[in-house]
Amino acid sequence: MKRANLDGMQSRLRGAALVVATLFALVGCNDQGGLPPQQAYAPMRGVVVDALTKTPIAGAVVTVETVLSATTDASGHFSIAQVPIGTIDYTVRAPGYLPVRTTLDVAPSKPVLITVALTARSVSGSGRPLHASSRLRVVRTRLARRRRGR
DSSP states (O other), X not given: OHHHHHHHHHHHHHHHHHHHHHHHHHHHHOTTTTSOXXXXXXXXXXXXXXXXXXXXXXXXXXXXXXXXXXXXOTTSEEEEEEEESEEEEEEEEOTTBOOEEEEEEEOTTOOEEEEEEEOBOEEOTTSOEEOHHHHHHHHHHHHHHHHHTO
């Protein structure tokens, strides 16, 4: 009887050792600890300026992939610590300026340095900003009036 208990105990110990060894092997394969690799991101820095005067624009908002954003400081500079590598879309907006939407390729571990020039919105006689389509209508209206002699 002692021999049967000893054999059963050895069998259970071997089974437990096999389970522990399998767990160590699986954990060893996952060397990232569940985190994405460091090369999956790159830092992004830049400056936002007025397209005409080249002066920095404070308070502009830079948005990457609709989830990451940064606001420019008084000197027009911004920084986003981790931007995903690959092709990204970003938008830059500032009050009184037309937004810029564009695409950029981000390489692993290479800092992204950009300069964005924003074009000021035209202002109507009422002081309200005009969009490009509104400006076109104003020009067409003025041309039509000139042709009619007004």
